[in-house]
Amino acid sequence: MPGWAADAGLSVQTDLANPSTRPGLRLPGRVTLTASLGALRVDGVRLGLVVRVEGADGGQSLVEFHRAPVAGPFVLAAGERRVVPFALPVPWETPLTVVADKAPLGLRMGLRTEVPMGSEPVRAPLGPAVAADELRPLFVHALPAQAGILDTLAELGFELRQAALRAGRLPGVRQAFGFHQVIGYWAAPMYAGPMNELEVTLVTDAYGVEAILWLDRRLALSGGGHTSISRFRVNHVGADRTDWSKVLDGWLRRAIDRHAAAASQFRAHPHLTESPQVSRRPDPQEQGGDPGATAG
Template sequence: MVFKRLLGSLGVGGPAVDTVLDPGPVTPGGPLGGQVHLRGGDSDFTIEHITLELVARVEAEHGEGESEGTVVFDRHVVGGGFRLGAGEQRTVPFSVPLPWETPVTELYGQGLGVVLGVRTELGVAGARDKGDLDPLAVRPLPAQEAVLEALGQLGFGFRSADLELGRIGGTAQRLPFYQEIELSPGPRYAHQVNELEVTFLAGPGGLDVVLEADKRGGFLSAGHDALSLFSVGHHDAGYAGHTDWTALVDGWIRELLDRRAAHGHGDHHAGHHDGHHGGHHGHHGYDEHDGHRSGPGMGTAIAAGAAGLAVGVVGGMVAAEVVDEVGDFFEGDDEGDDEGWED
């Protein structure tokens, strides 16, 4: 067992911690399990608390530019209130629920370039230390996967994914950021739209799907953005469901692209947008004439195949800059430094 960090606040000879997550990706709203392994230092210490923090690498728009920072989006105390003897080894198992809006980091086993982590904090003798940071892999919920598969069947291809600081107005969004999955249009839509962005806002009762299309301009008209929100239930993606997802999503996109009248404007700086919840398979949308909601995030994560997103089509390579960024995130934050913002 390699313990990744001694408690820096207590100097050499303090306790060491190593958190090991259960193997395999987790799902939004599902359990995150694992074990926290402790090893005592040169003397006895009282472990006041063991806290797990879920952290994300998030982008924020500032006028014409962007910055990146670390956001803590959930915390769980999983142990504490005991004495750890000198040299003693102890294991604390845990199982905690993930927020429903936890971003998706992979699709069909391919990474999307989104960086999430689980950071372990120990409280010892009135001090606390962020001692261990482990990458967190999250796969889509069945309804999320069904929507993405339908988009792939319609010819859309993956471009990139990122996390944006801010909120989408008119929704029940709970986290201080949202995920954007950017797609290139299929042939049947290429004459109408430059790109499509998908945001999932999941909850216990179902899934809100926010679609934003960067429309192409006509001969006498400039291009502009259109945004709509649609809702589906988790049960719609079950084995007993009879939803024709390709037809459903195709209808969403056609309705989105047919909408011409502007009903509201988003706040691009803060990432806020007007909109309203729909019911089951419900929808609401509006056009945005003031530009695109956000630019590219962490670079192109995956070179998608010609078939788009569906049936193993995400195959490709993770771009070098994404690999570097993921490595920098976990190496840098493993030292306990908080770069950027804390929620």
């Protein structure tokens, strides 16, 4: 249904060619504006991506993490209907809302349309107004490198526990946004001895994906809990030809070794909450690929 600017006589309708997309692609669609009462001066059309983020206090709030203009100022004549096509770039770091072919309830994303209007419309003496279109739901699917990691975890027996967006930045990790995505799993049987839970954060850029693995042992022999962190990186190029079972098993075994080593230090230092043995981030390698590709 169209959105309306209060008392302005402006209807705003946003339509997507396809609500499914991936990070790094472009989201095609159109915004249709109609002046129903009289001529209007429109200051532009803006699109924003909105998600629900969990704060440090456990509460949730809507956050617009990406905004882009798709049209500049123009005048709508009385009764005029104007269509504004767009191809919105989807940032590389956009969180996923579809994980291993599932859409967890905690992962919702919408497209918001805003149409600011001038304080002196062409005819009717209206005050400043902004028409905010209803949020259009989006479904963000994984890129091959992201899918290789998440799908293989499921194949190895890790059971999806939760998925959420948490406010805050990760120390030492280059991030575009002030929040990060956490995908939690119950440990697979073959890896369940040293850990109970695994949390995965994927930070993606134009060249690859940095995977941060959080291993958690709630009932350690020391009588407390222990969490350790390991980081790995994979490039987009060649991701579809990677032996992901071998890669993930290697990552997990190395992470478990660090986890066990840090656990011994944890017993000596009970206030230590993260492993000091974090794998070094590989040097960036520029790879091919068109950041502005359009979904087919």
